[in-house]
Amino acid sequence: MNLYNLTAHELLDQIKSGQISAVDVCLAFRKRIVDVDGKVKALVRLTQDAPHDNGCPGLFPIPIAIKDNMCIRDVETTCCSKILKGFRPPYNATVVEKIIEQGGVILGQANMDEFAFGSSCETSCYGPTYNPWDLKCVPGGSSGGSAASVAADEVAWALGSDTGGSIRQPAAFCGIVGLKPTYGRVSRYGLVAFASSLDQIGPLTKDVHDCALLMNIISGYDQRDSTSVNVPVPDYTASLIKDVKGLRIGIPKECFIEGLNPEVETSVRAAIEVLKKTGASVVEVSLPHTKYAVAAYYILATAEASSNLARFDGVRHGLRAQPSTPRKTPIVDMFEETRYRGFGAEAKRRIMLGTYSLSSGYYDAYYLKGQKARTLVKDDFDKAFESVDIIVTPTAPTTAFKVGEKVSDPLSMYLSDIYTIPANLAGIPAMSIPCGFDRNGLPVGLQMVAKPFAEETIFRAAYTYEQNTTWHTKKPVLN
């Protein structure tokens, strides 16, 4: 067993007992990055962070990867887009600040779909990340670099962001744990905005215990994020209870649909049996409007994105371009050429789609209807949670697909988020945990969804399931 194979809580135990030092840990992971990231390509930039050697060792001197859309002071942060190349933020994101305060060691910035637009990590301007379980497959997206770096043991844990499944779907594809917290639970100050009513930062970790530890660090109210909610942060590790007796689990009857890979279905049904055997009661619930969630999401998320991304115009930082022959006025030419050269095809599609649904004459038919459909999706959850504590579904309809398989078909790519999107629309917490493998050895993810600010319920159910199975102990072979 190498140090880099350990979870963060195992490393912390060994550091505290004096068996190893924070420097040993840092060096072991750095070497691991050198050994395997040439194949996985999870990290787009390595940082020079080192653990504090003495004086202030920090409570959590654990190596971490940060998705390339969270600002790190004076370190290039690009959202993996050409338009932000060279941008070095003059401030830290709140989550980055909290990690640093706890002595965390930032080893690198993780690859992602450009501006988090994608489910495969293939739209990054740095090229794709590869799934550690099968290098011909995608790691999922958009936090694909974060998930792959953890699965490949390049870091002990990572941060990602989730707008429609961008933490959970890659966690499922890479066989690790990923949590999208309740909207407002974690400050987004310093997170480059994609869709402000949906975005949330969360942990990607090797097990449920680590997820609780990292949530303890990053959660909490922040005056600098006006959408952060002032609700006390519990000690999430107190919910690591191996017992689900009395817990009511809902299975949506709409979740075993056409298009769901039969092997994923088998694994998820087996996981439900495990929860039943450990004392949970399982009932059927109905979420009749979830089938409209993807459509509503692609109206709302792109509308918000078109507005948020209007700030990338060549005026201040990053790329600025001018066409070789003038077309309109000099300033408009500069805007249009900068955005033409700076954004990739998927970013342009989403900005144009969002602009369309917000434009005069289409606002009521698309944007307003999307918002109303969102209400229906949210009401479905409110109603279901009257009779259950947690809802369990597959995280994704398939296991990891091949690199290149869906790039030319944006719509089929969007449908890989069919199970994860509803939780973003409703603003509720949802976790993906490993629950099996398909016949090709690719991981399957189980999603657990709870009421707003009921992360503790998820931790209890997820911990119980995990401690009764061994999926989280399996490692990809990369040598």
Add this chain to the structure above:
Amino acid sequence: MNKNDVRYIAGLARIHVPEDELEEFTKNLENIISYVDQLNELNVENIEPTSHVSHLKNVYRPDQVKPSLPQQDALKFAVESYQGSFKVPRVIE
């Protein structure tokens, strides 16, 4: 959606789209729009729209003067700057 629509939207979004890329964008956008059109099956007549899910409304804080980002830091990585400002191409002809 046709090429003219895409030309118009691209103009609103301030993105140059060369003629030879128009067809691909038109096809993709058309596809996605026909997918989202399934929302027309829903009866949303008396449904309130949801713009966000938190119960927060009008978040205020005291208006206090605090140190902020110094001008020279803000301009440190500017594409082009001039006398403490970001410099851009001519705006008024």
